[in-house]
Amino acid sequence: MNAYRKGMLAVASAALAALAAAHTAHAADAKLSIMVGGATKIIYLPARLTEQLGYFKEEGLDVEILSQPAGVDAENELLAGAVQGVVGFYDHTIDLQSKGKEVEAVVVFGKVPGEVEMVATRAAGQIKSMADVKGKTLGVTGLGSSTNFLTQYLAFKAGVAPSQYTVLPVGADNSFMAAIRQSRIDAGMTTEPTISQLLKTGEAQVLVDMRTAEGTTQALGGLYPASSLYMQRAWVEGHKDQVQKLARAFVKTMRFIKAHSAEEIAQKMPKDYYGNNRELYVKALGASLPMFTDDGRMPAGGPETVLKVLSSFDPTVKGKHIELGRTFTNEFVDHVAR
Template identity: 25%
Template structure:
């Protein structure tokens, strides 16, 4: 149980690691605000369900989730958005280290980005491969977002340069579906449930997929980590009880998700996270379930491969001084793993 009250400010000083733990008055529950990147995606379900199923409350926390604004989803903007506790891609932690603002991931939620690149059979023949995308238009959420970065890595694996294709921004799920159906784009790099909806409709052919560990390892050259909880190193050091409580809740939710039945999911996952179609959501979840972390621990090679991927993308980032071992800690997840036998 957490015995300290946490007051989270939203100024830039807080995002850089200003301490925020104060003594809690007797009988109060510490409140923690977590900024969430792409809260309705499957890779955020461990956080969403830890809150919804009462796991954080049972650990003595009142967790409030704040969506990251849509305009802040490119990597540089994500790094600048103030958050003492952040739920999103590990790349943010790497970028903050590169900016000499040391942060640490402290519990892993997903082991792959769950981004898929699919082509329209109308635009490309059935035997088309990634190499056949030269000159084609590819829809992505926005420039610099995860769907854009993963698409570029997929193309690099096939020997293509980003300038060999045209990236088109399709800012939300409805717009992505519309652009694909109208033939405004030849291919789409996106997450579920959009891709699964198109697959079930028989109108897309997947050519590269990171919803499975094997395929994700192929794209990145080995295991990676995607969604995690992170905070400044100073915050982690000064608020260990809070980080442990958050980790415990997430690890319990991960254990629940790996054994949840379709009925369990329909009962407990918010309707707003199902994209308006329960059947599509369940199909999408089954495709990505194995990429959810099992026990919250971060694999040794994961940070190394993420840094290598960012380096390959040539994003004008100076990553030479980033030490992988300093970007994360497993001490909280190891305790939770032992406690909950996962």
């Protein structure tokens, strides 16, 4: 009888081990959903480019790229557990920690925001700097978005209080351009390729340029790490193998961007990203390439700049103790380099 029981236990143990192995394999192969705060924005190019280059598949990953027009909406999807990762601005990790949410950037794509404060040409005579936005309406992608954060800081730095101007959420791309055309906003913050489109039509002009390290340092006082892949810390801790594969795929993409021209990169993108104006898209992409990191690492001093900016105006961050070391990790990208 004992031998029989032992045999049955052995069979049961083997079955349980097989089930556990199958569950682990299924978890590793499970679809990962990544929400992008506006997939067609060039600042978030690495998300779709990685898919186009086949790097997710090379890592054995099944990744679904989804898009929301504003980063704050993508952030909410992550907190609700609807997606596993967000390609959005790093500053959300600091803002969320101040609210008791643990989120960290695992790959950093942009060492600068890639954002530009554009002023409508009809208002350019009145608005020559951010000090002139009193009584004006400023467009952002969404309330609580990174464009909103940066707009508030630039106004604050210029001595303009939030009560002295109006912020209007107008989205990005076509909806942003429509807001300029319809005179619903006097100025607003947007990214490429919208910047180049507005410059080409002459409907808007550059007021503050944060597409380069020089422009960003002048506007914000240092490098401002921006577009990144961020995830809930608890999920990262429980899925290190999948996160490592994601990091490897994205670092390959950053190296591809570094080694290729705007024209060569554009050839890899879906046609709907540039529509009927491929030449304009290539030009916008060329203007944006300096913003990207070479290796996905967090730039030194970057988190401190972001914290300084948010602490100046964000009531949820101001005066709070923020552990910057818990808002990002280089663990996974460093492993790729080894």
